[in-house]
Amino acid sequence: MRLFLLLPPLLLAAAAVPAQAELPEGARAMIDAALATGDKTKVATVLDLARKTWPDDAAEIDAVASAFATTLAARQADAEKKREQTIRNAGLFDLWKGEGELGGFQSSGNSNTVGVTAGLKLKREGIDWSHRLRARFDYQRQNGVTSREQLFLAYEPRWQFDENVFAYGLAQYERDQIQGVDARYAISGGLGYQVLDRDGLSLSLKAGPAYRVTDYTDGRKDSRIAALAGLDFDWKMFERLTLTQDASAVAETSGEAVVLIDGANTSINLVTGLNFVVSDHLRARMSYQLDYDSNPPAGKVSTDTLTRATLIYGF
Structure with a gap:
């Protein structure tokens, strides 16, 4: 503004x-x-x-x-x-902004299904500190049987101590029984760098040590020191594209990637999306997600993909 x-x-x-x-x-x-x-x-x-x-x-x-x-x-x-x-x-619950997401998905890999997806992102910007909350839930039920139930929660505080450099903390929880993960907890902390932030183009990188505990559906449990690397990329492709007389659209691409590496298992989460802004608060989004585990339980494959079509409401 x-x-x-x-x-x-x-x-x-x-x-x-x-x-x-x-x-x-x-x-x-x-x-x-x-x-x-x-x-x-x-x-x-x-x-x-x-x-x-x-x-x-x-x-x-x-x-x-x-x-x-x-x-x-x-x-x-x-x-x-x-x-x-x-x-x-401001009070503890003031100045939060965010967006809610609701839509459907089609998956391939360990399952070939169609289902519903919901997500929530919240962000609070302070003077030096910012706070990010993310949640996502995918669910599919077919013939009375639940065939997909994936839950992801994350909280990330950041301290911006230089114009382009920040320190971050991360607490994360995942549940994905299709990939053989009953519960996975991870904490991490490290440094990040804002590589680009201009002309509709933004790129930030972060890296640091991590500790994670994984409970697999086959009964195994792992607790390991790991390394985390993350990437967040946004590109506004068009400033304004008229769809109808009273609606406009802005096309944006965005990508997030998180890699967790330990001696026994490397996990990669990659999300790439294309957003169309229809109004001040409403967006349509197409996204593609790839989840990779280098050492899945017996009978599971390493890679799952997920294609989502959703509506996003910003507030």
Whole structure:
């Protein structure tokens, strides 16, 4: 959301009158229209065009740019101060944002079924700390028999101690009897790095040691030290795509990958999706999930895949 949509005319006039006093009428009109939007990208484009069109008035145009930059910096500083104050005064259950997901899936691998899927993501952004909660449940019942029941829960706090570097903690629970896992608990902590965060493109990496306990459906139980590596990738492919007169769509790709490695078993969870934003709160999503265990119980295969078609409601 822009910090402002319309700069106060009196403030602009007071800041820019000396600069605009000798500008041609056409230049003033064009620059004033750009300033009124409050969009720094548009203002920079218009001012650059004005310098090329009226090179003799470059000094006056530069003064306008300086006044706009000063006003923008003051507004940003004020908005940031208010944001921090809101966070400091917030209660434990305040400022959470998230999305709920509901839809169907088709799987291949250990099972070839069609069923329902539900998910929930919550996130709370603080000044230096952020908190992420994720939950997903897949269920399929056929001829009175439950043939798929997969549950995933995770909590991840993060401490952003540098612009691009963060420390994370992770507590995770999984249940997937199709893959032969009755219950799997994992905890991890380490460091992450924001590789990209610009122009609709975001990429972060994280890695650290982990400890996990696995109860298999065949009665085995493993407790092992492991290593965790994670990747989170988002790419907004199109800014706006009109579907109908009153609906728009934004196509986004997103991918998450988590790898847990220990001496006896390597686990990989990979999720890739394509989102279509239909409204401010509603999205349609197609996703593909791959789960891999290098050492599954006897009679099970190593790889399961899951294709989901869901609707997501953001709040």
